[in-house]
Amino acid sequence: MFSPNCFTTDQEIAWCPGCGNFDILQALQEALAELELSPHRVLLCSGIGQAAKIPHYIRVNGFNGLHGRALPPAVGARIANSSLKVIVQSGDGDTYGEGGNHFLHTIRRNPDIAHFVHNNQVYGLTKGQASPTSDLGMNTKVQTAGVILSPFNPLSLALALGAGFVARGFSGETEHLKQLMKAALEFPGYALVDILQPCISFNKLNTFAWYKKRVQKLEGHDTGDQEAAERLARQWGDKIPIGILYQVPAPTFESRIPALQGEAGEKPLAGRPFNPGSLVHLQEEFM
Amino acid sequence: MEINILIGGAAGQGVETIAALLGKVMLRSGYGLCLDKDYMSRVRGGHNFSRLRIAGETPWCATGKVDILVSMDQETYFIHQDTLQEKSRIIYDPESFSLPQEEKRGVPVPLQRLAKEAGGAVMANTVAVGAVLVVLGMDTDSAEKLLQEMFAHKEGMVEKNYLALKKGYKEASHHCSACFSMPDKKIDEKRLFIDGNEVLGMSALASGCRFLSAYPMTPSTGIMNYLAGKQECGVVVEQAEDEIAAINMVLGASYAGVRSLTCTSGGGFALMVEGLSLAGMTETPVVIVMGMRPGPATGLPTRTEQGDLEFVLHAGHGEFPRAVLSATHLEDAFYRLNKAFYLADKYQVPVIFLTDQNFADSARSVPPFDFQRLNYERHLVEEKGLIRPYQRYRITEDGISPRALPGQFSGEVVLADSDEHDEKGNIIEDADTRRRMVEKRLRKQAGLASEMEEPTLYGHQEPDILLMGWGSTYGALRETVDNLGFQGRKAALLHFSDLWPLPVKAVSEILTSVDKSFCVENNATGQFAALFRRETGLEVDHKILKYDGRPFMPEEILQEVQKNV
Numbered sequence: 021m022f023s024p025n026c027f028t029t030d031q032e033i034a035w036c037p038g039c040g041n042f043d044i045l046q047a048l049q050e051a052l053a054e055l056e057l058s059p060h061r062v063l064l065c066s067g068i069g070q071a072a073k074i075p076h077y078i079r080v081n082g083f084n085g086l087h088g089r090a091l092p093p094a095v096g097a098r099i100a101n102s103s104l105k106v107i108v109q110s111g112d113g114d115t116y117g118e119g120g121n122h123f124l125h126t127i128r129r130n131p132d133i134a135h136f137v138h139n140n141q142v143y144g145l146t147k148g149q150a151s152p153t154s155d156l157g158m159n160t161k162v163q164t165a166g167v168i169l170s171p172f173n174p175l176s177l178a179l180a181l182g183a184g185f186v187a188r189g190f191s192g193e194t195e196h197l198k199q200l201m202k203a204a205l206e207f208p209g210y211a212l213v214d215i216l217q218p219c220i221s222f223n224k225l226n227t228f229a230w231y232k233k234r235v236q237k238l239e240g241h242d243t244g245d246q247e248a249a250e251r252l253a254r255q256w257g258d259k260i261p262i263g264i265l266y267q268v269p270a271p272t273f274e275s276r277i278p279a280l281q282g283e284a285g286e287k288p289l290a291g292r293p294f295n296p297g298s299l300v301h302l303q304e305e306f307m
Numbered sequence: 308m309e310i311n312i313l314i315g316g317a318a319g320q321g322v323e324t325i326a327a328l329l330g331k332v333m334l335r336s337g338y339g340l341c342l343d344k345d346y347m348s349r350v351r352g353g354h355n356f357s358r359l360r361i362a363g364e365t366p367w368c369a370t371g372k373v374d375i376l377v378s379m380d381q382e383t384y385f386i387h388q389d390t391l392q393e394k395s396r397i398i399y400d401p402e403s404f405s406l407p408q409e410e411k412r413g414v415p416v417p418l419q420r421l422a423k424e425a426g427g428a429v430m431a432n433t434v435a436v437g438a439v440l441v442v443l444g445m446d447t448d449s450a451e452k453l454l455q456e457m458f459a460h461k462e463g464m465v466e467k468n469y470l471a472l473k474k475g476y477k478e479a480s481h482h483c484s485a486c487f488s489m490p491d492k493k494i495d496e497k498r499l500f501i502d503g504n505e506v507l508g509m510s511a512l513a514s515g516c517r518f519l520s521a522y523p524m525t526p527s528t529g530i531m532n533y534l535a536g537k538q539e540c541g542v543v544v545e546q547a548e549d550e551i552a553a554i555n556m557v558l559g560a561s562y563a564g565v566r567s568l569t570c571t572s573g574g575g576f577a578l579m580v581e582g583l584s585l586a587g588m589t590e591t592p593v594v595i596v597m598g599m600r601p602g603p604a605t606g607l608p609t610r611t612e613q614g615d616l617e618f619v620l621h622a623g624h625g626e627f628p629r630a631v632l633s634a635t636h637l638e639d640a641f642y643r644l645n646k647a648f649y650l651a652d653k654y655q656v657p658v659i660f661l662t663d664q665n666f667a668d669s670a671r672s673v674p675p676f677d678f679q680r681l682n683y684e685r686h687l688v689e690e691k692g693l694i695r696p697y698q699r700y701r702i703t704e705d706g707i708s709p710r711a712l713p714g715q716f717s718g719e720v721v722l723a724d725s726d727e728h729d730e731k732g733n734i735i736e737d738a739d740t741r742r743r744m745v746e747k748r749l750r751k752q753a754g755l756a757s758e759m760e761e762p763t764l765y766g767h768q769e770p771d772i773l774l775m776g777w778g779s780t781y782g783a784l785r786e787t788v789d790n791l792g793f794q795g796r797k798a799a800l801l802h803f804s805d806l807w808p809l810p811v812k813a814v815s816e817i818l819t820s821v822d823k824s825f826c827v828e829n830n831a832t833g834q835f836a837a838l839f840r841r842e843t844g845l846e847v848d849h850k851i852l853k854y855d856g857r858p859f860m861p862e863e864i865l866q867e868v869q870k871n872v
């Protein structure tokens with residue numbers, strides 16, 4: 021039967037001991053097991069960074085692509101094989117910085133993808149520069165006088181662009197995070213879970229204790245209330261809400277692509293038989 | 308015997324509509340024809356023209372001289388008057404401008420007024436077509452049938468267009484009826500009248516390409532338009548947010564098992580370069596149609612150049628195998644793009660297919676294609692050949708690892724990685740694995756080299772004069788060789804379609820035996836000549852280079868050759 025062990029690999033993990041990534045990995049393995057997804061039916065796409073190494077540490081299909089470019093291959097894979105359960109996982113720099121444009125437009129497309137962003141508010145792999153989500157004033161070797169750019173708010177942006185599923189998790193609340201992941205994986209359409217994750221090596225500001233003190237699980241919130249969700253998305257500081265802020269499905273990208281509908285649509289594009297001779301009639305319009 | 312018609316006017320004046328209508332009429336009347344377009348990067352105004360060359364057999368390219376000038380505005384006349392011959396005719400609207408007094412070749416047809424009389428100013432194009440037909444001494448049957456097909460779904464439009472056609476025909480007949488004699492027809496089978504982008508779109512579809520992601524950019528947008536219009540055939544077309552997304556989407560789709568394509572021009576390709584390198588590292592098949600236009604930067608957006616050969620040869624950081632093929636002429640390009648898909652799948656590499664605006668926008672009448680010749684082998688591992696546990700990057704003798712798709716085999720996963728990796732696809736950093744993986748990937752280059760097609764000698768089989776070229780200059784070079792032949796010269800053409808790995812056998816053998824060799828390229832630095840020298844150590848005697856954004860005319864090449872022999 022399914023157990024998180026189905027998803028473990030023999031790889032030596034290159035994360036720092038105590039890193040929040042371990043908890044995220046564990047939550048993911050448990051979520052997949054509980055949803056009874058076989059490894060070969062799952063595809064995990066990532067970019068480059070510490071977080072983005074995750075396809076090596078979990079036994080599912082993986083496309084570990086370029087920095088900032090985790091989303092486009094995932095969209096392509098969904099079109100090619102809509103029977104794959106597709107997950108995208110990367111860091112905050114990768115997703116909101118280098119890949120910002122893809123983030124915007126993937127939300128507009130609404131493909132059936134679960135997007136888990138490891139948001140440690142810093143560039144981990146390149147050793148501690150500010151990321152788009154770094155708090156104002158954070159000192160780094162590059163931002164020597166502290167960050168002066170105002171922080172990027174992924175949840176507000178996703179809501180503004182009409183994302184159907186917007187949530188925030190905390191790596192230190194693994195059980196809660198697992199539930200968020202399961203809900204995102206089962207949601208039909210693009211589902212964003214921004215995961216607060218301490219970086220023990222480079223983020224001395226937003227530490228485990230810092231998050232622990234502030235995160236508050238949402239209770240009694242109506243996930244169909246967009247205005248309430250927008251208010252919650254803006255909350256940052258003494259109290260940071262975690263949970264599902266908004267969950268209202270809309271027609272997916274795949275459901276609006278002609279070639280993926282009807283009888284032909286039941287078979288993934290990748291598996292359809294094809295014979296060039298069947299298209300000779302294409303020439304008629306030119307005669 | 309041939310007829311050359313040039314239709315010119317401002318953007319928005321219907322130049323292309325007239326050319327397309329006339330072209331189809333000529334096609335159905337059994338003539339051979341070619342059409343090329345010269346247009347500016349603007350939506351209204353400026354000066355655009357289309358050139359239609361009509362002959363018994365299908366001409367290979369456009370020429371500079373003009374028999375009938377359809378001048379939709381005064382500027383057209385002034386720009387093109389030097390190309391007119393004594394017997395040429397100028398069709399123009401005397402109520403919109405007048406020709407100089409001494410100009411006696413005018414055929415005044417009030418296009419606007421007659422169109423309005425027929426039911427609407429938009430039909431000025433149809434009036435002009437009627438005028439051209441009578442000047443050529445043709446009847447209106449074919450044109451009427453075409454208008455019927457085009458407007459059948461629009462209430463009343465067929466009749467109005469008939470009327471417009473007849474009015475133009477009648478009015479022009481007062482000034483000039485059958486002023487030209489048409490060439491003898493030599494074609495009796497059905498032909499297609501199709502342009503380069505349409506041929507590539509059709510070939511992609513018939514090659515089993517089921518996904519295209521691209522960002523609009525001249526001169527490649529036509530491929531995206533073609534495929535977008537064919538979604539009922541089961542192809543998915545996604546306009547990406549930028550070229551970086553386009554190539555990465557295509558790689559994701561290809562990894563998941565679909566033959567995939569992206570198309571762009573130099574600026575967009577520049578944005579794809581990191582993705583190209585990713586295709587090399589992850590060994591993901593991909594075909595990129597790269598339609599060249601003059602650079603640097605935005606350059607001349609709607610014009611032609613062969614300026615990006617060196618760019619595509621070297622694009623992408625790191626060392627990885629690739630193939631570069633080019634579009635020489637329509638009949639060949641249909642099969643060659645299929646070859647690009649075949650090579651990409653078999654060797655799990657990126658394949659770049661070079662075209663340019665001259666190829667993309669030029670149409671000719673060509674025989675139907677043989678769809679049975681197209682290859683759709685996917686080169687995937689099958690159940691019986693599967694070695695478990697599956698390893699995406701298993702080291703093999705020819706460097707080609709067994710390719711499985713995610714989800715293909717229960718219990719097996721497929722891991723593609725942009726980091727250097729081991730056979731399973733997991734990140735590594737050790738020196739030994741790195742070395743073995745570099746060597747594995749590069750071994751595929753030898754396989755690719757064995758697939759490259761040597762150019763065949765066209766023209767005299769023991770030539771004194773050798774012309775060399777690649778890509779879309781084929782037609783102009785072929786005509787040049789024919790013309791040199793007519794002059795009693797022993798001339799031949801070696802024209803390259805497959806460019807990398809460069810097939811050098813034929814050319815190395817012949818180059819030393821000719822008196823004079825010429826490399827003809829639509830660029831300023833002779834990029835192919837340089838590649839050729841790099842690969843063979845041999846040098847051509849002369850380079851004939853053109854870099855004004857316009858395609859070569861055969862007469863220009865002829866002149867340059869004559870100067871140097």
Ligand SMILES: Cc1ncc(C[n+]2csc(CCOP(=O)(O)OP(=O)(O)O)c2C)c(N)n1
Nearest residue numbers: 068069070071087111112113114143144145
């Ligand atoms: C095109 C490109 N630019 C820069 C880099 C270098 N780089 C690798 S990871 C990274 C930032 C990682 O930050 P984040 O995405 O937040 O991931 P983390 O390491 O914090 O998990 C950078 C700048 C790269 N690999 N590719």
Ligand SMILES: [Mg+2]
Nearest residue numbers: 111112142144
């Ligand atoms: Mg980070």
